[in-house]
Each structure stands twice: as C-alpha cells, then as structure tokens.
Amino acid sequence: xxxxxxxxxxxxxxxxxxxxxxxxxxxxxxxxxxxxxxxxxxxxxxxxxxxxxxxxxxxxxxxxxxxxxxxxxxxxxxxxxxxxxxxxxxxxxxxxxxxxxxxxxxxxxxxxxxxxxxxxxxxxxxxxxxxxxxxxxxxxxxxxxxxxxxxxxxxxxxxxxxxxxxxxxxxxxxxxxxxxxxxxxxxxxxxxxxxxxxxxxxxxxxxxxxxxxxxxxxxxxxxxxxxxxxxxxxxxxxxxxxxxxxxxxxxxxxxxxxxxxxxxxxxxxxxxxxxxxxxxxxxxxxxxxxxxxxxxxxxxxxxxxxxxxxxxxxxxxxxxxxxxxxxxxxxxxxxxxxxxxxxxxxxxxxxxxxxxxxxxxxxxxxxxxxxxxxxxxxxxxxxxxxxxxxxxxxxxxxxxxxxxxxxxxxxxxxxxxxxxxxxxxxxxxxxxxxxxxxxxxxxxxxxxxxxxxx
Ligand code: GDP
Ligand code: GDP
Numbered sequence: 001x002x003x004x005x006x007x008x009x010x011x012x013x014x015x016x017x018x019x020x021x022x023x024x025x026x027x028x029x030x031x032x033x034x035x036x037x038x039x040x041x042x043x044x045x046x047x048x049x050x051x052x053x054x055x056x057x058x059x060x061x062x063x064x065x066x067x068x069x070x071x072x073x074x075x076x077x078x079x080x081x082x083x084x085x086x087x088x089x090x091x092x093x094x095x096x097x098x099x100x101x102x103x104x105x106x107x108x109x110x111x112x113x114x115x116x117x118x119x120x121x122x123x124x125x126x127x128x129x130x131x132x133x134x135x136x137x138x139x140x141x142x143x144x145x146x147x148x149x150x151x152x153x154x155x156x157x158x159x160x161x162x163x164x165x166x167x168x169x170x171x172x173x174x175x176x177x178x179x180x181x182x183x184x185x186x187x188x189x190x191x192x193x194x195x196x197x198x199x200x201x202x203x204x205x206x207x208x209x210x211x212x213x214x215x216x217x218x219x220x221x222x223x224x225x226x227x228x229x230x231x232x233x234x235x236x237x238x239x240x241x242x243x244x245x246x247x248x249x250x251x252x253x254x255x256x257x258x259x260x261x262x263x264x265x266x267x268x269x270x271x272x273x274x275x276x277x278x279x280x281x282x283x284x285x286x287x288x289x290x291x292x293x294x295x296x297x298x299x300x301x302x303x304x305x306x307x308x309x310x311x312x313x314x315x316x317x318x319x320x321x322x323x324x325x326x327x328x329x330x331x332x333x334x335x336x337x338x339x340x341x342x343x344x345x346x347x348x349x350x351x352x353x354x355x356x357x358x359x360x361x362x363x364x365x366x367x368x369x370x371x372x373x374x375x376x377x378x379x380x381x382x383x384x385x386x387x388x389x390x391x392x393x394x395x396x397x398x399x400x401x402x403x404x405x406x407x408x409x410x411x412x413x414x415x416x417x418x419x420x421x422x423x424x425x426x427x428x429x430x431x432x433x434x435x436x437x438x439x440x441x442x443x444x445x446x447x448x449x450x451x452x453x454x
C-alpha cells in the first residue's frame with residue numbers, strides 16, 4: 001500500500017512555466033486640450049489617435065499597442081469629456097480613478113502654458129492615493145524658456161514634472177524612457193527550447209485504455225523513461241516523439257502500474273489524477289465510447305476543468321461501436337459534454353491504432369489556444385463593437401458599461417472587464433461565448449470576470 005502513496009504533490013512541482021503575463025498598461029489622463037491625443041500619437045509613433053482641434057471633444061476610450069526599445073506595452077487614452085456636462089469635477093476624478101484601476105503606470109498630462117488648474121488638483125489628489133506609479137508630463141514646453149513653467153508643476157506633489165512638447169516631439173524620447181523605467185518587470189519571451197517538451201496528462205477511469213494508448217503512441221521505439229530528479233522512483237514520466245516533437249507524458253508509472261485491485265484504489269487514483277494534472281499543460285481524457293458516460297468519467301472531467309488545463313477528450317474503443325450507431329453516439333456525446341463544449345474531441349481505437357494520429361494535432365491546437373494572448377487594442381475594438389450591437393441589459397434603471405478590458409493572463413486565458421455597474425451573468429456568458437468565437441479558443445478553458453467600478 002505504501003507504494004500507492006502519491007508524492008506528486010510535494011517535491012515534484014513542474015518546471016516553472018513561462019507566464020508571459022499581460023502586457024503592461026499605461027493610461028494617459030489629463031484635462032481636455034492639454035495634448036493627450038497628440039502625446040499618444042508620439043508614443044505609438046503613428047497618427048492614429050485623431051486629434052480634434054475642437055477643445056474638449058468627447059472621445060471614446062481608445063487603446064493602442066506600443067513599443068519602445070523593444071519593450072511592448074499598451075497605451076490607453078482615457079479620453080476627454082464633455083466640458084458642458086454637469087458634475088465636471090466628479091467626472092474628472094472618476095476618469096482618474098478608472099485610469100488608476102486599470103493601469104500599471106499612469107501618465108498624467110498637464111498643460112505647462114496654463115499651469116495647475118483646479119481640475120489638475122483633483123486628478124493629482126486621486127492619483128496620489130492610487131499607489132500606482134505616476135509620471136507627470138508637462139506638455140507644450142515647445143522651447144527651453146518654457147521649462148521654467150514646467151517646474152511650477154512640482155506643486156502637484158507628484159514628483160518631478162517632465163517637460164515635453166507632444167506637438168514638436170521635443171523630449172518625448174526622454175519621457176518614454178521614464179515610462180519604460182516605471183513599467184513592471186515582465187519576463188522575457190520564453191522559447192520552446194527553454195520550456196522543454198509540452199506536458200501531457202493521460203487521465204481516465206481504470207480499463208478505459210490508457211496503457212494501451214501509451215503503448216500505441218510509443219510504438220516499437222523504446223520510450224525514454226525519465227525519473228524525476230530528486231525523487232526515488234515516483235512519479236516517472238515518459239518522453240515520446242510524436243509529430244516531429246517530443247512530448248512528456250506525466251506520471252506514466254501510475255498508468256502502467258496495475259494498482260486498481262488494491263484497497264482504496266479509487267481514492268489514490270483521484271489523487272494521482274490531480275497530481276498529474278498539476279504537472280501538465282494539457283489533459284487527454286480517455287472515455288470508453290462503448291459505454292455511456294459514468295459518474296467517474298464526469299468526476300475526472302471536473303478535475304480537469306478545476307485544474308484550468310487545456311483538454312482533449314478521446315473516445316476510445318471506437319472499434320467496438322457499430323457502424324450504424326456512430327452518428328447517434330456522436331449526438332449523444334454532444335449532449336453529455338454540454339459542460340465543456342470547448343473541449344476538443346477525437347474518436348480513436350488504442351487497440352487497432354485507428355485515428356490515433358489525430359491526437360497530436362488536437363493537443364497542439366489545444367495548447368495553442370491555451371497560450372493565446374489577445375492584444376489589448378484588438379480585444380477592446382472587438383468589445384466596443386459587440387457592446388454597441390448588443391448593449392448589456394439595463395439594471396435598476398442604469399445602463400452598465402464595459403469601460404475597458406484586458407487579458408490578464410494566459411495558460412489559461414483570463415479576461416477582466418472593467419465595468420460601470422453589474423453585468424448580468426447571462427451577459428457575461430454571452431461576452432465569453434463571443435470572445436471564444438472571435439479569437440478561437442478551441443480546446444482551452446477561458447475565464448471572463450468583471451471588475452466593477454462604483
Ligand atoms: P487632448 O484633448 O488632451 O487630447 O488634446 P489634443 O491632443 O487634442 O491637443 C489639443 C491642442 O493642443 C491641439 O490643438 C494640439 O495641436 C495642441 N498641442 C498638443 N501638444 C502640444 C504641444 O506640445 N505644444 C503646443 N504648442 N501645442 C500642443
Ligand atoms: P487502462 O486501465 O486505462 O490502462 O486500460 P488498458 O490499456 O489496460 O485497457 C483495458 C482493456 O481494454 C484491455 O483489455 C485492452 O485490451 C482494452 N482496450 C484498450 N483499448 C481498446 C480499444 O481501442 N478497443 C478495444 N476493443 N479494446 C481496447
């Protein structure tokens with residue numbers, strides 16, 4: 001029995017996966033007409049943000065992907081507001097608060113030729129309390145004589161004002177350097193060679209054909225058995241060459257060992273499954289196509305969902321399914337997998353080898369989805385259109401809005417919607433579905449959460 005004790009959860013943690021993390025966000029705030037759009041144009045290096053000569057023209061929040069010295073980041077122009085609107089001071093504070101919530105770094109633009117206004121004071125107050133790094137740009141410093149006026153902005157209590165001329169580009173490179181310094185560290189792109197073979201957990205109830213499939217995949221070639229460094233025998237992975245690359249099948253020792261007749265086998269099997277998932281990036285859930293889905297199958301699928309791993313569901317023993325029952329069975333399977341419509345599916349026979357070659361493309365697709373990052377600008381452009389076509393339902397007489405969205409992580413992909421007001425669950429699910437459709441996350445779970453700004 002001691003042999004069954006699962007060590008997979010302690011000292012056998014996976015190699016650190018490459019969490020590329022989100023692209024850092026720089027939010028630009030400031031009163032109307034101080035030159036925010038002009039400055040954004042400078043930063044992104046193209047004339048995309050439309051500069052309106054009409055003071056205070058209301059614009060929508062716009063996002064751009066930018067890069068400086070090889071560092072990529074997202075710029076959010078928090079937009080202008082209608083100067084005639086009532087409660088102007090409140091709106092200014094609100095805008096600054098949004099910026100503080102969503103940004104990693106805040107670029108506060110002040111017109112040095114005008115000096116500090118009441119509105120600037122309000123913004124300054126909000127930003128000082130935000131705990132986020134704030135860079136104060138003293139704009140419209142078109143020549144050296146004007147640098148003195150820039151110095152007056154020290155009074156905002158936000159540290160050194162950086163004089164810049166967005167219009168002429170004066171000192172804008174220096175400003176970008178300062179922004180870059182303030183950005184949070186994001187790990188460098190990790191290459192496949194460094195991350196090692198992709199890790200697969202082969203899971204499924206006893207007798208479903210796991211070891212048969214392993215044998216089939218490994219073929220005649222001798223498989224490399226890889227005892228984990230620092231452990232005695234357990235868990236043991238196998239490295240298998242498939243489709244021109246090496247895959248690491250985790251804890252194959254657990255699959256090959258016949259421990260199912262032993263007492264408590266169920267409990268250990270589930271612990272093993274958890275541990276294998278923990279160490280994997282993608283799971284192949286093996287299901288017996290000859291039977292209806294059992295409680296045990298569903299429990300294993302739940303474990304995969306919980307783990308956040310990519311998922312391929314393989315219906316095995318397809319050779320036992322009669323020709324004329326196949327269509328009906330496909331429909332039945334659709335119905336059974338309603339909880340995970342996103343999981344990729346393959347029908348195989350581990351025994352005959354039929355369609356086993358379809359497993360690798362499915363694994364590759366699922367992992368690809370799992371690692372996908374949608375650029376912030378693209379995500380927001382998509383959501384703007386989506387919300388315009390189908391606005392969230394009004395709640396308590398108020399129209400909730402999606403102010404900004406970002407993909408906060410990959411592996412698995414997680415999205416955060418910054419909203420004003422509560423989005424109904426049905427609407428959140430609708431957004432999730434549409435994100436799936438638009439960006440294609442087949443084989444990967446995704447998560448869409450909201451952050452309400454009251
Ligand atoms: P926003 O409302 O803050 O986005 O401001 P805009 O970028 O639309 O700029 C408002 C006005 O200020 C425009 O007429 C710009 O040409 C002008 N402007 C922007 N930056 C500068 C600058 O560095 N120097 C001068 N002299 N004018 C500028
Ligand atoms: P495990 O417990 O999940 O590792 O399952 P095994 O690989 O030991 O398989 C259990 C039984 O199912 C064995 O008798 C296998 O020969 C049989 N089996 C596995 N795959 C297939 C298949 O594709 N078709 C058929 N007909 N039998 C299979």
